Amino acid sequence: MARDKIRIGCGAGFADDRIPPGVEIVERGELDYLAMECLAERTIARETLDRAKDPAKGYTPVLLERMEAIMPPALRRGVKIVTNMGAANPMGAARAVRKHAAEWDCPDYTCAVVRGDEVTDVMRAHPELPLMEDGARLESLLPKMASANAYLGADVVAKGFATGAELVVTGRVADPALFLGPMLHAFGWSYDDYPKLANGTLAGHLLECSGQLTGGCFADPGRKEVEDLAGLGYPLADVWADGRVEVSKTPGSGGRLDVATCTEQLLYEMHDPSAYITPDCVLDASGVTFRTLGHDRVGLDGARGKPRTATYKVVVGYFDGYMGSGEMGFAGINALARAKLGIEVVKERLRRRGLSYEEMRVDLIGMNSLHANDASLCPEPYEVRLRIAARTPDKKAAEAVGAEVRSLHMQGPTGAGGGINFGARQILAVKSVLIPREWVKPEIVMEQAA
Amino acid sequence: MSIRVYDIAHARAGDKGNTSNISVTAYSDEGWQVLRRELTPEVVLGHFRHLTPGPVRRYELPQLRALNFVIENALGGGVTRSLAIDPHGKSLSALMLTVVLPGHNEGVARA
Numbered sequence: 018m019a020r021d022k023i024r025i026g027c028g029a030g031f032a033d034d035r036i037p038p039g040v041e042i043v044e045r046g047e048l049d050y051l052a053m054e055c056l057a058e059r060t061i062a063r064e065t066l067d068r069a070k071d072p073a074k075g076y077t078p079v080l081l082e083r084m085e086a087i088m089p090p091a092l093r094r095g096v097k098i099v100t101n102m103g104a105a106n107p108m109g110a111a112r113a114v115r116k117h118a119a120e121w122d123c124p125d126y127t128c129a130v131v132r133g134d135e136v137t138d139v140m141r142a143h144p145e146l147p148l149m150e151d152g153a154r155l156e157s158l159l160p161k162m163a164s165a166n167a168y169l170g171a172d173v174v175a176k177g178f179a180t181g182a183e184l185v186v187t188g189r190v191a192d193p194a195l196f197l198g199p200m201l202h203a204f205g206w207s208y209d210d211y212p213k214l215a216n217g218t219l220a221g222h223l224l225e226c227s228g229q230l231t232g233g234c235f236a237d238p239g240r241k242e243v244e245d246l247a248g249l250g251y252p253l254a255d256v257w258a259d260g261r262v263e264v265s266k267t268p269g270s271g272g273r274l275d276v277a278t279c280t281e282q283l284l285y286e287m288h289d290p291s292a293y294i295t296p297d298c299v300l301d302a303s304g305v306t307f308r309t310l311g312h313d314r315v316g317l318d319g320a321r322g323k324p325r326t327a328t329y330k331v332v333v334g335y336f337d338g339y340m341g342s343g344e345m346g347f348a349g350i351n352a353l354a355r356a357k358l359g360i361e362v363v364k365e366r367l368r369r370r371g372l373s374y375e376e377m378r379v380d381l382i383g384m385n386s387l388h389a390n391d392a393s394l395c396p397e398p399y400e401v402r403l404r405i406a407a408r409t410p411d412k413k414a415a416e417a418v419g420a421e422v423r424s425l426h427m428q429g430p431t432g433a434g435g436g437i438n439f440g441a442r443q444i445l446a447v448k449s450v451l452i453p454r455e456w457v458k459p460e461i462v463m464e465q466a467a
Numbered sequence: 468m469s470i471r472v473y474d475i476a477h478a479r480a481g482d483k484g485n486t487s488n489i490s491v492t493a494y495s496d497e498g499w500q501v502l503r504r505e506l507t508p509e510v511v512l513g514h515f516r517h518l519t520p521g522p523v524r525r526y527e528l529p530q531l532r533a534l535n536f537v538i539e540n541a542l543g544g545g546v547t548r549s550l551a552i553d554p555h556g557k558s559l560s561a562l563m564l565t566v567v568l569p570g571h572n573e574g575v576a577r578a
Binding site: 058059150234235237241276277280281282283284285286287288289290291303304305306307319337340342376377378380382386387388389390391404406407408444445446447449 | 477478479481482483484485486488490492517518524526528530531533535537543544545546547548550551552553557558559561562
């Protein structure tokens with residue numbers, strides 16, 4: 018399908034991202050493609066656990082709610098969709114959507130599923146692999162492993178669309194690849210055309226966090242204003258076959274897209290700007306410039322690309338015990354001293370119960386909880402909340418933390434109010450390894466044929 | 468007179484594992500000259516010393532008047548297992564803006 022230009026919109030930038038701006042960009046964005054990125058590093062581990070309990074599950078929990086809102090208007094307008102909401106079960110996701118599509122009044126559609134990102138068996142076969150974080154052997158994580166998925170590239174997304182599918186459902190795919198995939202499909206770009214791969218990857222990187230390009234994560238009243246932040250619109254990219262890219266956002270939506278928002282988002286989660294490694298190319302963004310082309314419209318220049326690496330990055334999710342936490346508030350005269358007494362009381366009660374923790378953290382919310390600064394240098398606030406969090410392999414010990422904090426209501430210092438016991442949650446941590454590309458065998462499967 | 472980074476620049480923080488990266492972008496060319504000269508990796512490490520032993524790396528993007536700081540070991544052992552109330556360190560951009568840069572900055576417009 019030879020095209021001169023396509024328009025790709027972002028419909029979600031994290032699993033629980035706001036749905037209304039996604040509907041809005043479909044209805045008003047005049048899109049050709051919509052990409053929805055919904056998989057953080059560790060969420061796929063949680064979904065792998067869901068699948069273990071119910072083989073039909075394992076996709077992003079908000080999948081059906083999101084697709085009910087977005088798929089009918091998208092299909093009616095001819096907007097093709099790609100999403101990684103398949104998570105740990107892309108085929109299950111595709112089947113769940115199909116099951117409900119008729120009741121959503123969706124036009125008929127075809128759906129391609131990308132499989133093969135899951136590599137838990139490969140991990141078990143290669144305990145010798147070094148972890149990227151600390152060089153330790155993968156072996157130490159294997160008994161606690163919950164999931165292992167390779168970050169696939171845009172080629173599998175393009176192959177999904179090449180089947181004629183209107184909907185492509187994936188598991189783990191590199192975030193920018195969800196956007197580069199439609200470009201590869203529409204324009205037939207090859208993997209040695211580095212300038213185009215670089216521009217497409219840059220566009221994907223800018224768009225993948227939805228509202229963070231369009232005025233989210235930006236406003237500072239009196240300093241950096243964002244018009245109608247409440248009505249923040251999602252971003253889109255116009256991409257030409259020659260690799261030219263301009264970014265904009267839903268016409269008439271709130272927010273702001275300009276050189277300042279683009280600069281902040283360019284460097285978001287980027288380390289060395291000259292070597293941003295993706296499965297599709299190594300993006301050199303060190304010379305990127307932004308051109309103001311109009312209100313809420315910016316052109317991208319200066320991206321350079323180098324060949325993709327010979328490896329895929331794999332994120333391994335593993336169980337790392339439990340975290341328990343709780344909070345309690347104090348206000349008025351001597352509030353800080355009462356909060357500090359509350360902390361000591363909780364610690365001592367946990368100690369007398371014989372409970373111990375790998376790590377315990379104490380915060381005074383209102384003074385040092387976010388920047389861990391020296392609270393003794395802060396002016397004493399009118400009100401303060403104590404927060405205690407601790408990690409332990411023992412679930413009951415984790416549960417005790419929030420319970421002891423909450424019981425300060427009745428058995429703590431005077432005037433303790435607004436207590437919360439957050440309970441215990443299982444910690445799913447992640448580490449990474451690199452594996453040769455040949456060890457991963459992605460495949461495209463049509464959902465109807467299943 | 469001294470000047471806060473807040474007075475001349477804006478910032479955004481991102482996370483990868485146990486590493487925080489914080490971009491700092493000047494509002495003006497004058498502010499950029501001050502940032503580039505004064506906001507060194509050593510100054511940033513000093514300001515974040517209670518959170519991390521470092522290291523801190525700095526990347527320059529002069530065409531965007533931006534610096535990118537990569538601050539290792541700053542996220543309480545990593546986003547997924549940190550006990551911090553802000554495990555991603557999203558709020559650390561605001562900590563960067565509180566850095567006070569030394570004098571000889573007269574003439575820098577507070578944009």
